Amino acid sequence: MTLDLPLVFALLMGAAILAYVILDGFDLGVGMLLPGADEREQNRMVNSIGPFWDANETWLVLGIGILLVAFPVAHGVVLQALYLPVVAMLVGLMLRGVAFEFRLKAEGWHRELWNWLFWFGSFLASLAQGIMLGRYITGFEPGFGYLFFALVVGAALCGGYVLLGATWLILKTEGALQRKAVAWARWGLLWVALGVALVSLATPFVSQTVREKWFDFPATLWLMLLPAASVAAGLRLWVVAGRLGRGEPAREWAPFAHAVAIFALAFLGLAYSLFPYVVIDRLSIWDAAAHPSSLTVVLWGAAIVLPFIIGYSALSYRIFRGKARETLYE
């Protein structure tokens, strides 16, 4: 039996992108929530993501790297079609990334400026990623309707990242800030519910390929498990967050775990919609795949190195477990 290399790499790329969306998603969400907090709270918020953001962002490089390595033709097509949102995302990520350092060392209005750029960079990157997703699902079709659809997806993704960021803060903070985070998480959840519902309803209309995959009885009945599970996770999140907000005993990691579950389910639905295309209706993963010789050599490397990466990432989260403090450099 020979390994279906393009399929293996499609799975790897999917895993890397999902890891990125969840990990940098909570970073970016925390960044977008900064204006809602006072200065000391802002320090705790940024410190809760300080040791992680850099490694989290590396999953984006891995995801885009796998696209480049495994599907070089698609890499060119996708990135050229998404040129402007990609530039916006990169500018956003740059501002956000250096703001970590600059806001710590700057003083007075400089510090205010970098706090603002931290928020702006997080927001710009999130919105751009959502727009990219919206454009990607619809196969980069031109026209006002499609652009509007992309904007809606962009707004929905911002809400999703806010949800991840707020639930992360519930886990990593305490006291008044934690209660604030509960309120943010509930708003984020409403926003996500609205966004996911809109996108799920609209996607079959904008793409025939997606429509045929989802409305194919009796498979449709099984597929309905995905939205049902998402709704269940959302309701559970709402309830648990409410308990924490009222100071009743509840598991502090539960809201974050449920937010992650919602993201994973939405991602699965999306992956099902698109498979086996890497550029919808145009390029399947087998059309776009690189030469087996280069895929094999990368697969070996990934098989050996990824367990280490996962291991020491887990170590890092373990070292920095517990509540975030106000001072960073100890």
Add this chain to the structure above:
Amino acid sequence: MDETLILARAQFGLNIAFHILFPSLTIGLAWILVFFRLQYARTGDAAWLATFKLWTKVFALSFAMGVVTGIVMSFQFGTNWPGFMTKVGNIAGPLLAYEVLTAFFLEATFLGVMLFGMNRVPAWLHILATVLVAAGTSLSAFWILALNSWMQTPTGHIVADGTLIAGDWLRVIFNPSFPFRLAHMMLASFLTASFVVAGLSAWRLLKAPKDAAARRTLRAGALLAALLAPLQIFVGDLHGLNTLEHQPAKIAAVEAIWKTGNGVPLVLFAIPNEEQKRNDFAIQVPRLASYILKHDFDAELQGLDAFGASTPPVAPVFFAFRLMVGMGAAMLALAWLGAWLTRAGRPAPRWLLWVFSAFTFSGWIATLAGWIVTEIGRQPWLVTGVLRTEDAVGRISGAQLGASLTAYGITYAVMFVAYMVVLTHLAGKGAGAAEPHPQQGFVRGAA
């Protein structure tokens, strides 16, 4: 199409030139941090700890700049040069993937532990984290220079259906120019870092002449540079001879040799005249180029006329090379002078502090000039003999490229100004002020 090519090159050139500043500092600085950390572990001296913490901040700042500008590059391969990935993606892709897998995650993860984990992990784990960050930055240099060197001197590949695949990965990685380029770049990074350390310490000493930590780091930077500068000149010479063997057109441009001939003079200075294919206002030493490159005063050297249309533009390569060599010579002289004048604990005279401050970023100038020589010297090829730059460019419209070039330009300008402001601010405060709670310095992890 022409407009797209020019803008795509301008944009990629801007990005890569801005990006290289930060890795070229952090690769060397990471190992200097290992040294500071080990000195603290060995002596338990709080001053070494303060030194380590100050330079960790400089490192963190520079590293963040390198990371975010590096992410831009991973996207620009696809947006600006889709033809590159289509033609040689089977070679470039795996090398980049190995860089991400073996280096990026390692340095990013342990950077968190190094910066924020000192009081949370045992001392040995903190030292290990510091070493792994340094190892990650060096590994990263290994892979990216393997790819760059392969683009300069490709070996080990076979052609299949119009694209390239690797026949022998070891020959792809260890291609002829790779060992020389890697050694040259690693030394460049250590020199850049040692001049930044010495320069910022000198800046601090101008404000606080009694700062013992700054004296120590000035001396360390000057000594390291004094040791490595001659080695770099030696390695650079070997690199040049290797280039003569594998990319003679580049050397012809470096030396502004227009016509093939025997007993070629060494052009010290001239204004290369691209249109008439000769040098104006040339100051030259007879037959010396033949001697330097072939160790024979009468040896034949190939001129630009031997390569038809496949020659790089002469002037930028010619001038950048002279800038690099001149800067290298000045750095050597200053490093030796500094090492001599600060011998046996002598305080550096004030004028020397000013000169070191002025030379803080001399490594950047030399490194950028060197990369201009090697990358413009490779033109018109993107991959020598395999792919021309003009055949790799994408179909992004000039308007989109222009808009994004502006956006990048503004973002980089803001980042660069902020970086410089914060760096001089940090350096001005020095190691002592960098530690607001000195008593915490004695808490050496949970072990």
